[in-house]
Amino acid sequence: MNSMHWLRGLVYRLRAAFHRRRNARRYLASRHLRGDGIEIGAMHFPLPPHRGMRVKYVDNTSLEDSIAKFPELRGQNLVRPDFIEDGFELASFSPASQDFVIANRVLEHAPNPLRTLSNWVRVLRPGGALLVSVPLAEACFDRGRTETTLGHLLQDFQATTEQLAARNLVHYVEWLSISEPAILSVGNPAYQKASAVEIERRAAELCHLQAEIHFHTFSRNSFESILRHFASHTPVGLRVAQVLETGGEVAAVLIRIH
Numbered sequence: 001m002n003s004m005h006w007l008r009g010l011v012y013r014l015r016a017a018f019h020r021r022r023n024a025r026r027y028l029a030s031r032h033l034r035g036d037g038i039e040i041g042a043m044h045f046p047l048p049p050h051r052g053m054r055v056k057y058v059d060n061t062s063l064e065d066s067i068a069k070f071p072e073l074r075g076q077n078l079v080r081p082d083f084i085e086d087g088f089e090l091a092s093f094s095p096a097s098q099d100f101v102i103a104n105r106v107l108e109h110a111p112n113p114l115r116t117l118s119n120w121v122r123v124l125r126p127g128g129a130l131l132v133s134v135p136l137a138e139a140c141f142d143r144g145r146t147e148t149t150l151g152h153l154l155q156d157f158q159a160t161t162e163q164l165a166a167r168n169l170v171h172y173v174e175w176l177s178i179s180e181p182a183i184l185s186v187g188n189p190a191y192q193k194a195s196a197v198e199i200e201r202r203a204a205e206l207c208h209l210q211a212e213i214h215f216h217t218f219s220r221n222s223f224e225s226i227l228r229h230f231a232s233h234t235p236v237g238l239r240v241a242q243v244l245e246t247g248g249e250v251a252a253v254l255i256r257i258h
């Protein structure tokens, strides 16, 4: 197969996965989301809201900065955030103020996912729903990275800021060794991996800048068991209402009980 055929096949598979993902998210929203809520990190792929939903958008990056960061997204219908702030913290949102929180393909960017999940649940009203999805590592450029365990996330949760920075350095090395080459080598047979020394140097630089990467990687089983542990240990009372794997990602809905 020549490289043009291979590239066409890749585009076809990506489009098909995109449609399956969008349909699954719509289905979960129609079953579980109602009222007034927020979507974090919607960017170029917001969840299409049904008529019973009113959505405000949160991102840590303005529309203009997102386009500057990802010029390939210019011309796409990018969401303009209503709130520009750290969506892992949601510091400006009152507890129990939202009927739903949506975060599609955002949690893998969080250095401390259990803390982030706690913040998302904090702003839910009793009966409110969190729709959260993450990419399957096996189905994206994270393929080959170490799967994140619950134990790892519990250690992140308990780590001091300095300890978390040291733990993140390991993720930057993994990102530069596996994920970035997988992205940059697509359609570029001449691509050459960086040396170990260069990777160490860049990892320290990214760590200093607190650059955004996929810190953690998931499979359907690991993500579901992490969410089930989280749901049964969080003080507010949560139940895992549904978990779906489709289109290269795993999506779940958690309902706040009280």
Ligand SMILES: C[S@@+](CC[C@H](N)C(=O)[O-])C[C@H]1O[C@@H](n2cnc3c(N)ncnc32)[C@H](O)[C@@H]1O
Residues within 6 Å of the ligand: 040, 041, 042, 043, 044, 045, 046, 058, 059, 060, 061, 085, 086, 087, 088, 103, 104, 105, 106, 109, 212
């Ligand atoms: C990979 S994109 C996800 C886009 C879309 N939701 C999807 O499903 O493909 C990640 C999004 O999360 C946003 N993001 C990353 N870290 C964030 C943070 N700390 N607070 C708010 N948004 C964040 C990014 O700016 C971007 O819009």
